[in-house]
Amino acid sequence: TRTPVNVTVTGAAGQIGYALLFRIASGHLLGQDVPVKLRLLEIPQGVKAAEGTAMELDDCAFPLLQGIDIFDDPNKGFEGANIGLLVGARPRGPGMERGDLLAANGGIFKPQGKAINDHAADDVKVLVVGNPANTNALIAQAAAPDVPAERFTAMTRLDHNRALSQLSQKTGVPVSEIKKLTIWGNHSATQYPDIFHATVAGKNAAEVVNDEKWLAEDFIPTVAKRGAAIIDARGASSAASAANAAIDHIYSWVNGTPEGDWVSMGIPSDGSYGVPEGLISSFPVTTKDGKYEIVQGLDINEFSRARIDASVKELEEERAAVRELGLI
Ligand code: NDP
Numbered sequence: 001t002r003t004p005v006n007v008t009v010t011g012a013a014g015q016i017g018y019a020l021l022f023r024i025a026s027g028h029l030l031g032q033d034v035p036v037k038l039r040l041l042e043i044p045q046g047v048k049a050a051e052g053t054a055m056e057l058d059d060c061a062f063p064l065l066q067g068i069d070i071f072d073d074p075n076k077g078f079e080g081a082n083i084g085l086l087v088g089a090r091p092r093g094p095g096m097e098r099g100d101l102l103a104a105n106g107g108i109f110k111p112q113g114k115a116i117n118d119h120a121a122d123d124v125k126v127l128v129v130g131n132p133a134n135t136n137a138l139i140a141q142a143a144a145p146d147v148p149a150e151r152f153t154a155m156t157r158l159d160h161n162r163a164l165s166q167l168s169q170k171t172g173v174p175v176s177e178i179k180k181l182t183i184w185g186n187h188s189a190t191q192y193p194d195i196f197h198a199t200v201a202g203k204n205a206a207e208v209v210n211d212e213k214w215l216a217e218d219f220i221p222t223v224a225k226r227g228a229a230i231i232d233a234r235g236a237s238s239a240a241s242a243a244n245a246a247i248d249h250i251y252s253w254v255n256g257t258p259e260g261d262w263v264s265m266g267i268p269s270d271g272s273y274g275v276p277e278g279l280i281s282s283f284p285v286t287t288k289d290g291k292y293e294i295v296q297g298l299d300i301n302e303f304s305r306a307r308i309d310a311s312v313k314e315l316e317e318e319r320a321a322v323r324e325l326g327l328i
Contacts, residue, residue: 011088012040041077089130113143154266185311
Protein backbone atom coordinates (compact mmCIF):
# COMPACT_ATOMS: atom_id res chain seq x y z
CA THR A 1 0.00 0.00 0.00
CA ARG A 2 1.21 3.50 -0.83
CA THR A 3 1.96 6.03 1.87
CA PRO A 4 -0.63 8.79 1.85
CA VAL A 5 0.22 12.17 0.35
CA ASN A 6 -0.25 15.10 2.73
CA VAL A 7 -2.27 17.87 1.11
CA THR A 8 -2.53 21.18 2.98
CA VAL A 9 -5.37 23.48 1.92
CA THR A 10 -5.56 27.05 3.25
CA GLY A 11 -8.85 28.92 3.32
CA ALA A 12 -10.39 25.48 3.59
CA ALA A 13 -13.71 26.77 4.89
CA GLY A 14 -14.22 29.16 1.97
CA GLN A 15 -16.20 28.74 -1.24
CA ILE A 16 -13.34 27.33 -3.27
CA GLY A 17 -12.33 25.09 -0.38
CA TYR A 18 -15.82 23.63 -0.29
CA ALA A 19 -15.67 22.77 -3.98
CA LEU A 20 -12.08 21.53 -3.77
CA LEU A 21 -11.83 19.24 -0.75
CA PHE A 22 -14.31 16.60 -1.92
CA ARG A 23 -12.52 16.18 -5.22
CA ILE A 24 -9.14 15.87 -3.54
CA ALA A 25 -10.55 13.23 -1.23
CA SER A 26 -12.17 11.32 -4.09
CA GLY A 27 -8.84 10.91 -5.89
CA HIS A 28 -9.03 13.58 -8.58
CA LEU A 29 -6.04 15.60 -7.44
CA LEU A 30 -3.41 12.90 -7.68
CA GLY A 31 -5.03 9.78 -9.09
CA GLN A 32 -7.34 6.97 -8.13
CA ASP A 33 -4.54 4.90 -6.59
CA VAL A 34 -3.13 7.58 -4.28
CA PRO A 35 -4.34 7.84 -0.67
CA VAL A 36 -4.41 11.35 0.80
CA LYS A 37 -4.39 13.02 4.19
CA LEU A 38 -5.97 16.46 4.33
CA ARG A 39 -4.56 19.25 6.49
CA LEU A 40 -7.00 22.15 6.59
CA LEU A 41 -5.62 25.54 7.53
CA GLU A 42 -7.93 28.38 8.49
CA ILE A 43 -7.85 31.58 10.43
CA PRO A 44 -9.34 31.08 13.92
CA GLN A 45 -12.78 32.41 12.82
CA GLY A 46 -12.84 29.82 10.03
CA VAL A 47 -12.04 26.75 12.12
CA LYS A 48 -15.60 25.90 13.13
CA ALA A 49 -16.82 25.96 9.53
CA ALA A 50 -13.84 23.83 8.51
CA GLU A 51 -14.88 21.32 11.17
CA GLY A 52 -18.31 21.20 9.56
CA THR A 53 -16.79 20.50 6.16
CA ALA A 54 -14.63 17.80 7.74
CA MET A 55 -17.80 16.17 9.10
CA GLU A 56 -19.19 16.03 5.58
CA LEU A 57 -15.92 14.62 4.26
CA ASP A 58 -16.19 11.88 6.92
CA ASP A 59 -19.73 11.18 5.75
CA CYS A 60 -18.59 10.54 2.20
CA ALA A 61 -16.52 7.57 3.43
CA PHE A 62 -13.97 8.19 0.68
CA PRO A 63 -11.78 5.09 0.39
CA LEU A 64 -8.67 7.17 -0.41
CA LEU A 65 -9.05 9.67 2.45
CA GLN A 66 -6.86 8.57 5.35
CA GLY A 67 -7.23 11.52 7.70
CA ILE A 68 -8.36 15.12 8.17
CA ASP A 69 -6.71 17.55 10.56
CA ILE A 70 -7.64 21.19 11.10
CA PHE A 71 -5.25 23.94 12.15
CA ASP A 72 -5.08 27.67 12.66
CA ASP A 73 -1.28 27.70 12.92
CA PRO A 74 0.58 27.56 9.58
CA ASN A 75 3.56 25.85 11.22
CA LYS A 76 1.35 22.91 12.09
CA GLY A 77 -0.78 23.12 8.97
CA PHE A 78 2.19 22.68 6.64
CA GLU A 79 3.95 19.98 8.67
CA GLY A 80 4.93 17.23 6.27
CA ALA A 81 2.97 18.81 3.41
CA ASN A 82 3.71 17.29 0.01
CA ILE A 83 1.19 19.54 -1.74
CA GLY A 84 0.17 23.03 -0.58
CA LEU A 85 -2.92 24.63 -2.05
CA LEU A 86 -2.89 28.26 -0.91
CA VAL A 87 -6.46 29.36 -1.43
CA GLY A 88 -7.20 31.69 1.50
CA ALA A 89 -6.32 35.29 0.78
CA ARG A 90 -7.43 38.78 1.64
CA PRO A 91 -9.93 40.03 -0.93
CA ARG A 92 -9.84 43.63 -2.07
CA GLY A 93 -12.31 45.56 0.08
CA PRO A 94 -14.12 48.76 -0.92
CA GLY A 95 -11.71 51.65 -1.29
CA MET A 96 -8.69 49.44 -0.65
CA GLU A 97 -5.54 50.62 -2.42
CA ARG A 98 -3.27 48.11 -4.12
CA GLY A 99 -0.59 48.73 -1.49
CA ASP A 100 -3.02 47.89 1.32
CA LEU A 101 -4.08 44.72 -0.49
CA LEU A 102 -0.50 43.60 -1.03
CA ALA A 103 0.41 44.39 2.57
CA ALA A 104 -2.58 42.43 3.90
CA ASN A 105 -1.65 39.46 1.74
CA GLY A 106 1.97 39.78 2.82
CA GLY A 107 0.72 39.16 6.34
CA ILE A 108 -0.75 35.85 5.14
CA PHE A 109 1.72 34.55 2.54
CA LYS A 110 4.97 35.46 4.27
CA PRO A 111 4.31 33.36 7.40
CA GLN A 112 2.89 30.58 5.23
CA GLY A 113 6.06 30.61 3.08
CA LYS A 114 8.19 30.44 6.21
CA ALA A 115 6.09 27.57 7.57
CA ILE A 116 6.51 25.70 4.27
CA ASN A 117 10.23 26.35 4.44
CA ASP A 118 10.53 25.01 7.97
CA HIS A 119 7.97 22.20 8.10
CA ALA A 120 6.85 20.94 4.68
CA ALA A 121 8.13 17.73 3.09
CA ASP A 122 11.25 17.95 0.90
CA ASP A 123 9.21 17.34 -2.23
CA VAL A 124 6.58 20.02 -1.47
CA LYS A 125 4.78 21.53 -4.46
CA VAL A 126 2.85 24.76 -3.92
CA LEU A 127 -0.01 26.24 -5.90
CA VAL A 128 -1.27 29.72 -5.02
CA VAL A 129 -4.92 30.36 -5.90
CA GLY A 130 -5.66 33.31 -3.58
CA ASN A 131 -5.36 36.65 -5.37
CA PRO A 132 -3.25 38.47 -6.39
CA ALA A 133 -2.00 34.91 -6.98
CA ASN A 134 1.24 35.52 -8.89
CA THR A 135 2.54 38.06 -6.42
CA ASN A 136 1.30 36.13 -3.38
CA ALA A 137 3.32 33.19 -4.74
CA LEU A 138 6.37 35.45 -4.99
CA ILE A 139 5.94 36.52 -1.36
CA ALA A 140 5.65 32.91 -0.13
CA GLN A 141 8.63 31.85 -2.26
CA ALA A 142 10.83 34.64 -0.88
CA ALA A 143 10.05 33.48 2.66
CA ALA A 144 11.14 29.92 1.80
CA PRO A 145 14.81 30.15 0.74
CA ASP A 146 15.46 26.45 1.46
CA VAL A 147 12.72 25.26 -0.89
CA PRO A 148 13.66 25.17 -4.59
CA ALA A 149 12.14 28.31 -6.12
CA GLU A 150 10.38 26.40 -8.91
CA ARG A 151 8.10 24.68 -6.41
CA PHE A 152 6.08 27.90 -6.02
CA THR A 153 3.48 28.30 -8.73
CA ALA A 154 0.37 30.40 -9.36
CA MET A 155 -2.87 29.35 -10.99
CA THR A 156 -3.69 30.39 -14.55
CA ARG A 157 -5.31 27.07 -15.41
CA LEU A 158 -8.80 28.49 -14.95
CA ASP A 159 -7.98 31.11 -17.59
CA HIS A 160 -6.57 28.32 -19.78
CA ASN A 161 -9.74 26.25 -19.41
CA ARG A 162 -11.95 29.27 -20.05
CA ALA A 163 -10.01 29.98 -23.25
CA LEU A 164 -10.34 26.35 -24.39
CA SER A 165 -14.08 26.53 -23.90
CA GLN A 166 -14.48 29.85 -25.75
CA LEU A 167 -12.41 28.59 -28.67
CA SER A 168 -14.41 25.38 -28.76
CA GLN A 169 -17.66 27.32 -28.93
CA LYS A 170 -16.34 29.60 -31.69
CA THR A 171 -15.06 26.75 -33.88
CA GLY A 172 -17.60 24.06 -33.04
CA VAL A 173 -14.76 21.64 -32.25
CA PRO A 174 -14.82 19.85 -28.87
CA VAL A 175 -12.25 20.93 -26.26
CA SER A 176 -10.69 17.47 -26.40
CA GLU A 177 -9.46 18.34 -29.91
CA ILE A 178 -7.96 21.71 -28.99
CA LYS A 179 -4.27 21.65 -28.06
CA LYS A 180 -1.39 23.99 -27.31
CA LEU A 181 -3.29 27.00 -26.09
CA THR A 182 -1.33 29.37 -23.85
CA ILE A 183 -2.10 31.90 -21.14
CA TRP A 184 0.78 34.36 -20.74
CA GLY A 185 1.47 36.79 -17.91
CA ASN A 186 -0.49 37.68 -14.81
CA HIS A 187 -3.72 36.08 -13.53
CA SER A 188 -5.52 39.41 -13.89
CA ALA A 189 -7.35 41.42 -16.50
CA THR A 190 -4.05 41.86 -18.38
CA GLN A 191 -3.51 38.13 -18.96
CA TYR A 192 -3.08 37.12 -22.59
CA PRO A 193 -4.77 34.00 -23.96
CA ASP A 194 -2.78 33.08 -27.10
CA ILE A 195 -4.26 30.92 -29.85
CA PHE A 196 -1.50 31.50 -32.45
CA HIS A 197 0.20 28.20 -31.60
CA ALA A 198 -2.97 26.35 -30.71
CA THR A 199 -4.46 23.68 -32.91
CA VAL A 200 -8.12 22.91 -33.50
CA ALA A 201 -8.64 19.38 -34.79
CA GLY A 202 -5.02 19.46 -35.98
CA LYS A 203 -5.24 22.82 -37.83
CA ASN A 204 -3.76 26.12 -36.67
CA ALA A 205 -6.39 27.78 -34.47
CA ALA A 206 -5.69 31.37 -35.56
CA GLU A 207 -6.08 30.32 -39.21
CA VAL A 208 -9.27 28.41 -38.50
CA VAL A 209 -10.74 31.42 -36.67
CA ASN A 210 -9.26 33.91 -39.17
CA ASP A 211 -10.84 36.86 -37.36
CA GLU A 212 -8.46 39.20 -35.56
CA LYS A 213 -11.32 41.49 -34.53
CA TRP A 214 -13.01 38.59 -32.70
CA LEU A 215 -9.71 37.78 -31.06
CA ALA A 216 -9.04 41.32 -29.83
CA GLU A 217 -12.58 42.45 -29.03
CA ASP A 218 -14.37 39.28 -28.05
CA PHE A 219 -12.19 36.30 -27.16
CA ILE A 220 -9.49 38.00 -25.08
CA PRO A 221 -11.82 40.24 -23.02
CA THR A 222 -14.34 37.41 -22.53
CA VAL A 223 -11.65 35.15 -21.08
CA ALA A 224 -10.12 37.92 -18.98
CA LYS A 225 -13.43 39.15 -17.57
CA ARG A 226 -15.16 35.80 -17.16
CA GLY A 227 -14.92 35.90 -13.36
CA ALA A 228 -16.91 39.16 -13.20
CA ALA A 229 -19.49 37.84 -15.69
CA ILE A 230 -20.07 34.80 -13.48
CA ILE A 231 -20.48 36.95 -10.36
CA ASP A 232 -23.07 39.01 -12.29
CA ALA A 233 -24.96 35.93 -13.38
CA ARG A 234 -24.94 33.71 -10.31
CA GLY A 235 -24.49 36.31 -7.61
CA ALA A 236 -21.46 34.43 -6.32
CA SER A 237 -17.93 33.87 -7.54
CA SER A 238 -16.69 31.10 -9.79
CA ALA A 239 -15.61 28.87 -6.95
CA ALA A 240 -16.32 25.46 -8.50
CA SER A 241 -14.46 26.16 -11.73
CA ALA A 242 -11.57 27.66 -9.76
CA ALA A 243 -11.41 24.51 -7.63
CA ASN A 244 -11.54 22.37 -10.77
CA ALA A 245 -8.63 24.30 -12.28
CA ALA A 246 -6.57 23.88 -9.10
CA ILE A 247 -7.14 20.12 -9.38
CA ASP A 248 -6.10 20.21 -13.06
CA HIS A 249 -2.95 22.25 -12.28
CA ILE A 250 -1.65 19.81 -9.66
CA TYR A 251 -2.76 16.72 -11.58
CA SER A 252 -0.82 17.89 -14.65
CA TRP A 253 2.25 18.84 -12.61
CA VAL A 254 2.38 15.48 -10.84
CA ASN A 255 1.18 13.15 -13.58
CA GLY A 256 2.56 14.80 -16.74
CA THR A 257 1.10 16.42 -19.83
CA PRO A 258 0.08 14.29 -22.82
CA GLU A 259 2.39 14.09 -25.83
CA GLY A 260 1.60 16.87 -28.30
CA ASP A 261 -0.06 19.20 -25.83
CA TRP A 262 0.83 21.59 -23.05
CA VAL A 263 -0.80 23.52 -20.19
CA SER A 264 -0.46 27.02 -18.70
CA MET A 265 1.11 27.55 -15.29
CA GLY A 266 2.27 30.63 -13.42
CA ILE A 267 5.92 29.78 -12.68
CA PRO A 268 9.14 31.62 -11.87
CA SER A 269 10.57 32.92 -15.13
CA ASP A 270 14.03 31.80 -16.25
CA GLY A 271 14.10 34.76 -18.65
CA SER A 272 12.37 32.88 -21.48
CA TYR A 273 10.37 34.97 -23.97
CA GLY A 274 11.77 38.18 -22.52
CA VAL A 275 9.98 37.76 -19.17
CA PRO A 276 12.38 39.06 -16.48
CA GLU A 277 13.91 36.28 -14.42
CA GLY A 278 12.17 35.50 -11.15
CA LEU A 279 8.78 36.98 -11.98
CA ILE A 280 6.01 34.43 -11.47
CA SER A 281 4.35 34.62 -14.85
CA SER A 282 2.21 32.25 -16.88
CA PHE A 283 3.94 30.21 -19.60
CA PRO A 284 3.19 27.23 -21.81
CA VAL A 285 4.68 24.24 -20.02
CA THR A 286 5.03 20.51 -20.46
CA THR A 287 5.42 18.32 -17.40
CA LYS A 288 7.04 14.95 -16.78
CA ASP A 289 8.02 13.05 -13.62
CA GLY A 290 6.79 15.85 -11.37
CA LYS A 291 8.81 18.55 -13.14
CA TYR A 292 7.73 21.22 -15.59
CA GLU A 293 9.57 22.81 -18.49
CA ILE A 294 8.75 25.95 -20.46
CA VAL A 295 7.94 25.19 -24.09
CA GLN A 296 10.75 26.83 -26.06
CA GLY A 297 11.10 28.21 -29.55
CA LEU A 298 7.61 29.60 -30.16
CA ASP A 299 7.47 32.53 -32.57
CA ILE A 300 5.84 35.49 -30.87
CA ASN A 301 4.15 37.82 -33.35
CA GLU A 302 3.60 41.54 -32.80
CA PHE A 303 0.00 41.08 -31.65
CA SER A 304 1.13 38.67 -28.94
CA ARG A 305 4.31 40.55 -28.01
CA ALA A 306 2.47 43.74 -27.08
CA ARG A 307 0.00 41.86 -24.91
CA ILE A 308 2.59 39.68 -23.16
CA ASP A 309 4.69 42.78 -22.46
CA ALA A 310 1.72 44.65 -20.96
CA SER A 311 0.91 41.83 -18.55
CA VAL A 312 4.55 41.34 -17.61
CA LYS A 313 4.84 45.07 -16.93
CA GLU A 314 2.00 44.74 -14.44
CA LEU A 315 3.80 41.84 -12.74
CA GLU A 316 6.96 43.96 -12.51
CA GLU A 317 4.97 46.75 -10.87
CA GLU A 318 3.48 44.33 -8.35
CA ARG A 319 6.97 42.96 -7.62
CA ALA A 320 8.33 46.47 -7.13
CA ALA A 321 5.46 47.26 -4.74
CA VAL A 322 6.04 44.19 -2.53
CA ARG A 323 9.78 44.90 -2.58
CA GLU A 324 9.07 48.38 -1.33
CA LEU A 325 6.92 46.91 1.45
CA GLY A 326 9.83 44.65 2.42
CA LEU A 327 7.80 41.53 1.66
CA ILE A 328 10.37 40.00 -0.67
P1 NDP B 1 -13.00 31.92 -2.01
O1 NDP B 1 -12.78 30.55 -1.52
O2 NDP B 1 -14.13 32.16 -2.95
O3 NDP B 1 -11.69 32.51 -2.71
C1 NDP B 1 -10.43 32.42 -2.09
C2 NDP B 1 -9.38 33.12 -2.92
O4 NDP B 1 -9.31 32.55 -4.21
C3 NDP B 1 -9.62 34.61 -3.12
O5 NDP B 1 -8.38 35.26 -2.95
C4 NDP B 1 -10.06 34.70 -4.54
O6 NDP B 1 -9.63 35.88 -5.16
C5 NDP B 1 -9.26 33.58 -5.15
N1 NDP B 1 -9.72 33.14 -6.47
C6 NDP B 1 -8.92 32.82 -7.50
N2 NDP B 1 -9.60 32.46 -8.56
C7 NDP B 1 -10.89 32.59 -8.25
C8 NDP B 1 -12.09 32.39 -8.96
N3 NDP B 1 -12.12 31.99 -10.22
N4 NDP B 1 -13.25 32.55 -8.32
C9 NDP B 1 -13.27 32.94 -7.06
N5 NDP B 1 -12.15 33.18 -6.34
C10 NDP B 1 -10.98 33.01 -6.93
O7 NDP B 1 -13.13 32.93 -0.80
P2 NDP B 1 -13.98 32.82 0.55
O8 NDP B 1 -14.04 34.20 1.06
O9 NDP B 1 -15.20 32.00 0.38
O10 NDP B 1 -13.05 31.96 1.49
C11 NDP B 1 -11.79 32.35 1.89
C12 NDP B 1 -11.44 31.56 3.12
O11 NDP B 1 -10.06 31.78 3.37
C13 NDP B 1 -12.21 31.98 4.36
O12 NDP B 1 -12.71 30.80 4.98
C14 NDP B 1 -11.13 32.65 5.22
O13 NDP B 1 -11.37 32.42 6.59
C15 NDP B 1 -9.92 31.94 4.75
N6 NDP B 1 -8.61 32.55 4.95
C16 NDP B 1 -7.65 31.73 5.43
C17 NDP B 1 -6.38 32.17 5.64
C18 NDP B 1 -5.39 31.22 6.21
O14 NDP B 1 -5.54 30.01 6.09
N7 NDP B 1 -4.34 31.71 6.82
C19 NDP B 1 -6.00 33.55 5.33
C20 NDP B 1 -7.06 34.32 4.76
C21 NDP B 1 -8.32 33.82 4.58
P3 NDP B 1 -10.60 37.15 -5.38
O15 NDP B 1 -10.76 37.75 -4.04
O16 NDP B 1 -9.82 37.99 -6.34
O17 NDP B 1 -11.88 36.61 -5.95
